Amino acid sequence: xxxxxxxxxxxxxxxxxxxxxxxxxxxxxxxxxxxxxxxxxxxxxxxxxxxxxxxxxxxxxxxxxxxxxxxxxxxxxxxxxxxxxxxxxxxxxxxxxxxxxxxxxxxxxxxxxxxx
Amino acid sequence: xxxxxxxxxxxxxxxxxxxxxxxxxxxxxxxxxxxxxxxxxxxxxxxxxxxxxxxxxxxxxxxxxxxxxxxxxxxxxxxxxxxxxxxxxxxxxxxxxxxxxxxxxxxxxxxx
Numbered sequence: 001x002x003x004x005x006x007x008x009x010x011x012x013x014x015x016x017x018x019x020x021x022x023x024x025x026x027x028x029x030x031x032x033x034x035x036x037x038x039x040x041x042x043x044x045x046x047x048x049x050x051x052x053x054x055x056x057x058x059x060x061x062x063x064x065x066x067x068x069x070x071x072x073x074x075x076x077x078x079x080x081x082x083x084x085x086x087x088x089x090x091x092x093x094x095x096x097x098x099x100x101x102x103x104x105x106x107x108x109x110x111x112x113x114x115x116x
Numbered sequence: 117x118x119x120x121x122x123x124x125x126x127x128x129x130x131x132x133x134x135x136x137x138x139x140x141x142x143x144x145x146x147x148x149x150x151x152x153x154x155x156x157x158x159x160x161x162x163x164x165x166x167x168x169x170x171x172x173x174x175x176x177x178x179x180x181x182x183x184x185x186x187x188x189x190x191x192x193x194x195x196x197x198x199x200x201x202x203x204x205x206x207x208x209x210x211x212x213x214x215x216x217x218x219x220x221x222x223x224x225x226x227x228x
Contacts, residue, residue: 041220045216056215
């Protein structure tokens with residue numbers, strides 16, 4: 001089973017709201033990722049957690065705050081977002097490690113976020 | 117040096133034809149090259165991946181060809197079907213680290 005689940009599927013929020021995106025995987029993967037994808041563009045990496053520790057932050061604004069409560073769960077807390085933050089937010093996971101197969105990333109279906 | 121250049125931007129193929137998408141990279145430290153397929157409103161799905169120690173990998177109708185000296189790799193979709201209509205992304209990563217560098221994407225349309 002190579003399933004990554006994300007909730008909610010759609011989210012509309014105002015610029016003063018606080019909301020959270022959730023991601024879950026039960027494949028025993030030890031690396032989890034947040035990506036942002038704009039229409040007709042490739043996914044852009046935001047954060048990487050490896051063994052539940054933040055290993056990569058791609059200079060993401062502090063209004064995005066990731067959290068990894070355990071090896072199966074990944075959250076993205078949102079606060080004071082801007083309309084330009086509207087996008088598809090994708091979560092992914094991989095086994096972690098250096099070998100080719102260990103780096104296979106499996107993506108969830110994404111959360112379509114609209115900031116009004 | 118981090119870029120992966122993908123072409124064409126869009127592609128129209130007749131049903132039963134061969135779809136070919138090309139990618140080129142500069143960073144010789146890249147050693148893992150996956151292809152992803154993405155349908156509208158869905159997340160990217162891993163299609164097939166290759167490492168530089170092989171020149172070709174085939175899975176069903178999908179084949180990756182890899183040319184290490186030219187620093188190029190390509191996806192061939194044989195007997196293309198309308199259900200293959202999607203956006204395809206090539207990507208690359210280094211042995212150390214978990215970052216995937218994506219190409220810009222190719223929108224494939226297979227006409228029936």
